[in-house]
Amino acid sequence: MAKKFMKGNDSIIVGALSAGCRAYYGYPITPASEIAHAAALHFPALGGTFIQAESEVAAINMCYGTAGMGIRVMTASSSPGVSLKQEGLSYAAGAELPLVIVNINRGGPGLGNIAPEQSDYFQATKGGGHGSYRLIVLAPNSAQEMCDLTMLAFDLADRYRNPAMVLADGFIGQMMEAVDVPQAKPVPYDHSSWCVRGDEATRRNVVSSIVLDPHHLEAHNLKLRDKYAACARDEVRCEEYRTEDADLIVVAYGIVSRIVYSTVDEARERGLKVGLLRPITLWPFPSARLAELAVGRAKAFLSVELNTGQMVEDVRLAVFGKRPVHFYGRCGGVVPGGDEIVAEYARLLKGGGHESH
């Protein structure tokens, strides 16, 4: 099929439908409402279900109910709404339920504003809910990836029986770009060994996150830990641009990675040897690759984010003191221009850069 011109937010729904998802439960919130609008329009047209829940709490628990039956399901929201979903995500991770959640990150904390930020990085990657669990977190940087990574999110959620999040921002959501609509058929997963569908095959299964006996709960948590370790080993995805001979390696995801990408060649023309590493999976984080680069020719690292410094902590953990790791961020909906970022490269590479801001 030919490319279709569409908004990132619509592209998520195309990805979800391509992945075979036919159940969407949502609650309006700017700047994620368009995902719900697209779902309301397109899900029923393919025999699917769209329900506007009375709140985000209701929506995530509807997801829990559907996921428990082994059926692909999703919800989408923006920061304040995603905060409300944290309880449900913790329970779903505990019960090992595959489901997909999209967060179109807006300005925070609290009501903040409706402009793009990347301030939910901590919440997404460190576990916004309680307990020892992880979310698989994918960070698209184009309308195409809004579709592709939504599909991947369903796949990883099923494969690891865990909630997966697509973490994007209002820019990517609003951007109109050409999207190659995927033709691949979704891989069907057989969940009959654990799900509860109300039929003979699943009669003995139990979906639950309660494990009262301390030893049993410890065993359950260790099993989850091993599952996350396998996911961290096998599922890291990142993209690099001119890192092989870079003095300064810039780490950026989402919309910021597009801005940084656009500065690399220009900076090099000015004698600033920079390269870009873009995490596509925020969890699992490309730590191993960063550790490798930290003992190579790179002299320093710079994390550029739309917040006051979140992913930079993971970059520091990966680099482990082997090189200085700097941070440059704007927030509140203010987005750094290319010039501003190049000026920061110059400051860091031509002296005057102090570690950690």
Add this chain to the structure above:
Amino acid sequence: MSTELTVASYKTDLKPIWCPGCGDYGALNPFYQAMLDCGLQPKDTVIVSGIGCSGRFPYFCNTYGFHGVHGRALPTAAGMKMASPHLNIFAVGGDGDGLGIGGGHIPHVARKNVDLVYLLLDNSIYGLTKGQSSPTSPLPMSSKTAPYGYIEDPLDPLAMYIAYNISFVARGFSGKPKQLRELFTQAIRHKGFSMVHVFSPCVTFNKQVTFKTFNELVKELPEDHDAGNRIKAMEYALDRSTLWTGVFYREERPTIHERVVDIQNRAGRFKDLNELLDDFR
């Protein structure tokens, strides 16, 4: 401080930024007048709002204001009243805010009978987020989240309030500001939780529930309606052919604050923490 109060005492310099013709203007003006009628001191008055177009209310009132969390105006307002019972506390919000995401709070504030006034501005749509269905959208109204028409039955808020045993239940319409002023005044004077449900059409995103709809269907409760009769109040609330306005139900009963003070009087055996610790088991 003895400057005389006028309607202007309650207004801020901010010009309301609702769309021209929005029903919420029709609720704001009688609200100013009711505060004046009751002689409320702006400095002793707090307006807590949820998130929505209706949630902008506090910006236009020269009182204290709190623009809170979506759906949580009521518990926030209750927290304020517990902390400072001498203040006049209002909660304001929309139908999505108060009956959707925050709907679960109403019965519990009703049980506590917190002495505050809740203005619920109902336009049967999510206005601020640009036109999704709400818990009071009638069937089969279409919206951005209901492109094929809505598929859930609307709530019956008045019947719900009466079933919840809220101690003062009234309904008005922004198109009838004189009556609204009277309802707000009575609500302010009522001791306990007062609910004023206001039909307040959204002229931008709701083309199906409009001023015209209400002008045709709204009618004042008969003068001899006995607001102490809950069954009768429920009958009027459930009437589908006429949308009655006025005070449906009213009952005097203790507020949570009075009950807290009562516990304090009964349990307050110690003059300080040390004395309590001496007795600690």
